[in-house]
Amino acid sequence: MIKDVPAVWRNNPVVVNELRSRMRGRRTFLLLTAHLVLLSILVFIIYITVYQETQISNAYYYSGSFQRALEASSTLGKAIFYGTVTLLLFVVTLIGPAFTAGAIVSEKERQTYDLLVITALSPKAIIGGKLSAILVFMGLLVLATLPFQSMAFFLGGVAFTEIILSVGLLLLTALLFCSLGLYVSTFARSVTIANMINYAFVIPMLLGVPFMAFLTGILSSGFFFERFFNGLPYLPAAAITYGILFFLSINPLSMAVTSEIFIQETGSYFFSVEKFFDFNIPIVAPWLIFTVFSLVMSAIFIRAAVRRVERVPHK
Amino acid sequence: MTTDLIVIDNLSKSFDGRNAVDGISFSIAAGAIFGFIGPNGAGKTTTIRILTTLLQPTGGAVTVDGRNVLIDKEAVRRQLGYVPDFFGTYNDMTTWEYLDFFAGCYHIPPANRPALITDLLTLVDLTHRRDDYVNSLSRGMKQRLGLARALIHDPQILVLDEPAAGLDPRARVEFRALLQELQTMGKTILFSSHILADVDELCTDVGIIEAGKMVAVGNLQALRAELRATRTIYLTLLGNQLNAALAALSYAPQVTDVTHSQNAEGDWDLQFAFSGDKVAVSALIARLVAAGVPLLSFREEAQSLEEMFMQLTEGIVS
Ligand SMILES: Nc1ncnc2c1ncn2[C@@H]1O[C@H](COP(=O)(O)OP(=O)(O)O)[C@@H](O)[C@H]1O
Numbered sequence: 001m002i003k004d005v006p007a008v009w010r011n012n013p014v015v016v017n018e019l020r021s022r023m024r025g026r027r028t029f030l031l032l033t034a035h036l037v038l039l040s041i042l043v044f045i046i047y048i049t050v051y052q053e054t055q056i057s058n059a060y061y062y063s064g065s066f067q068r069a070l071e072a073s074s075t076l077g078k079a080i081f082y083g084t085v086t087l088l089l090f091v092v093t094l095i096g097p098a099f100t101a102g103a104i105v106s107e108k109e110r111q112t113y114d115l116l117v118i119t120a121l122s123p124k125a126i127i128g129g130k131l132s133a134i135l136v137f138m139g140l141l142v143l144a145t146l147p148f149q150s151m152a153f154f155l156g157g158v159a160f161t162e163i164i165l166s167v168g169l170l171l172l173t174a175l176l177f178c179s180l181g182l183y184v185s186t187f188a189r190s191v192t193i194a195n196m197i198n199y200a201f202v203i204p205m206l207l208g209v210p211f212m213a214f215l216t217g218i219l220s221s222g223f224f225f226e227r228f229f230n231g232l233p234y235l236p237a238a239a240i241t242y243g244i245l246f247f248l249s250i251n252p253l254s255m256a257v258t259s260e261i262f263i264q265e266t267g268s269y270f271f272s273v274e275k276f277f278d279f280n281i282p283i284v285a286p287w288l289i290f291t292v293f294s295l296v297m298s299a300i301f302i303r304a305a306v307r308r309v310e311r312v313p314h315k
Numbered sequence: 316m317t318t319d320l321i322v323i324d325n326l327s328k329s330f331d332g333r334n335a336v337d338g339i340s341f342s343i344a345a346g347a348i349f350g351f352i353g354p355n356g357a358g359k360t361t362t363i364r365i366l367t368t369l370l371q372p373t374g375g376a377v378t379v380d381g382r383n384v385l386i387d388k389e390a391v392r393r394q395l396g397y398v399p400d401f402f403g404t405y406n407d408m409t410t411w412e413y414l415d416f417f418a419g420c421y422h423i424p425p426a427n428r429p430a431l432i433t434d435l436l437t438l439v440d441l442t443h444r445r446d447d448y449v450n451s452l453s454r455g456m457k458q459r460l461g462l463a464r465a466l467i468h469d470p471q472i473l474v475l476d477e478p479a480a481g482l483d484p485r486a487r488v489e490f491r492a493l494l495q496e497l498q499t500m501g502k503t504i505l506f507s508s509h510i511l512a513d514v515d516e517l518c519t520d521v522g523i524i525e526a527g528k529m530v531a532v533g534n535l536q537a538l539r540a541e542l543r544a545t546r547t548i549y550l551t552l553l554g555n556q557l558n559a560a561l562a563a564l565s566y567a568p569q570v571t572d573v574t575h576s577q578n579a580e581g582d583w584d585l586q587f588a589f590s591g592d593k594v595a596v597s598a599l600i601a602r603l604v605a606a607g608v609p610l611l612s613f614r615e616e617a618q619s620l621e622e623m624f625m626q627l628t629e630g631i632v633s
């Protein structure tokens with residue numbers, strides 16, 4: 001699959017066609033503008049809120065030492081970073097599927113599909129081309145926020161590695177959701193149905209985050225722990241730990257939160273040994289699990305989509 | 316010896332248990348213009364979609380130049396140019412971009428495209444619309460653009476589904492001329508139609524399909540001759556020799572329904588049905604001459620395709 005990547009890009013008319021029609025219309029321009037306006041508003045609100053808080057603390061610690069000012073600045077930097085990444089995660093998970101839902105089924109609806117698949121273009125090139133064009137656009141949405149990210153970096157409180165990591169993970173999230181959307185688009189009966197199927201995955205996932213956080217909260221609470229897990233042997237303890245870690249890691253939102261907690265608490269970007277249920281259990285950073293998971297799932301979705309296009313239909 | 320480029324062997328396709336195509340077989344020789352004729356719903360589009368590798372058959376096989384359409388899909392696709400009955404185009408795309416896009420889909424190097432596209436636009440007479448959006452073209456122009464698109468990879472075979480439907484009479488005539496030009500360029504052409512008039516003077520071969528079954532298939536002339544088993548013959552006799560003629564005709568058992576009338580010049584016009592073959596026709600003429608009947612004219616009416624079609628599909632109700 002990896003070795004097909006150059007072939008997909010070299011002179012692929014689907015990529016050119018998709019990008020041209022996307023860039024020629026006004027829709028893309030409006031969407032990008034809306035995206036940036038939304039981000040600016042968010043950053044502005046964060047700035048006002050955090051600034052006011054720091055003013056209050058400044059008034060409280062009247063002396064207003066340099067140290068305080070530095071802390072206030074890094075608090076603001078962190079807040080802007082978290083704010084933009086969270087917004088981007090929502091944008092990517094909500095817009096990605098909407099952009100890919102029509103990729104194949106809209107060609108069928110417009111009666112252009114048959115003519116496309118009987119050309120010499122391989123199904124890999126068709127799927128790869130569609131996906132690439134959408135990912136280029138998603139990349140644009142993510143990269144458009146870099147000015148805000150660098151602002152956060154210069155305010156302090158956010159490491160350069162964190163910013164790079166967040167951009168990479170956002171692109172991976174885009175890949176995962178766009179691959180899913182593309183696969184759905186190969187079998188759905190209409191664009192509307194494709195959208196419905198996509199959001200049937202995305203919305204429970206987005207809503208599932210608070211639920212999983214709640215679940216984790218209960219499981220780690222002393223009350224629940226003593227009731228059920230007191231004296232739990234090592235293997236079940238490890239299994240439960242890994243299970244929860246996995247579930248928190250495959251959802252981009254909870255992955256982002258837990259990865260940040262992981263990095264802050266352990267001081268490592270990758271690996272740590274932490275105490276769970278009375279045992280020291282080695283764990284990896286959630287973002288690593290997500291990286292592997294999203295790459296594997298994307299490969300599965302892309303492969304399935306290619307298979308669908310390869311097949312001669314019965315209807 | 317002619318080679319059969321397309322061979323359809325006992326092909327069938329059913330949708331939800333209903334047979335759309337029911338065990339049809341025919342073949343198309345290289346260089347032929349094959350008219351695939353049948354009323355709406357007869358199974359033409361279904362057959363064409365199987366031939367063009369876009370639909371799975373339920374049974375039977377289709378081969379193109381010896382290659383099975385299901386097994387050697389890619390090779391078959393490269394040999395076929397297909398113009399569907401209905402096809403969409405992309406929004407925001409000009410005529411030129413449309414052809415350039417498909418040239419790319421067939422891996423034609425960018426450097427070769429301008430000359431190729433210019434030639435194709437000239438062939439289908441769309442040069443003046445090269446920078447117009449495809450959506451703004453008329454049905455006839457879109458059809459011609461579709462043909463240009465189907466020719467972009469220089470396929471050996473052209474498959475056109477109802478190409479003449481929705482065209483005005485003038486466009487129809489031009490389209491036929493275009494198909495004939497393509498035949499002289501060496502293409503083998505299969506096109507479908509529910510209008511018989513499309514076949515006349517254009518096709519070398521016809522296949523007539525009705526309710527999923529082939530009713531007749533073969534060379535157009537041979538088919539005509541076969542069907543001319545009962546022909547109508549018109550005679551004009553000089554002067555007043557009607558009785559001699561009627562006597563001579565009465566010996567021939569193939570003659571029925573004789574009617575006669577005297578025309579304005581006082582000569583007799585005779586009309587009768589004759590059920591013999593061409594040998595019998597010439598024997599009949601010889602007998603009339605031997606009997607001293609002064610023949611002024613002898614004419615047999617060629618059966619129109621419309622009649623032929625009605626005769627072939629008689630009693631089959633879809
Ligand atoms: N996708 C399909 N699903 C169900 N029935 C179909 C489908 N396509 C065609 N048919 C049926 O098959 C028969 C033949 O259709 P078609 O091949 O389109 O005829 P034609 O092109 O000769 O007008 C019709 O009865 C039609 O309703």
Ligand SMILES: [Mg+2]
Nearest residue numbers: 359360400477
């Ligand atoms: Mg049809």
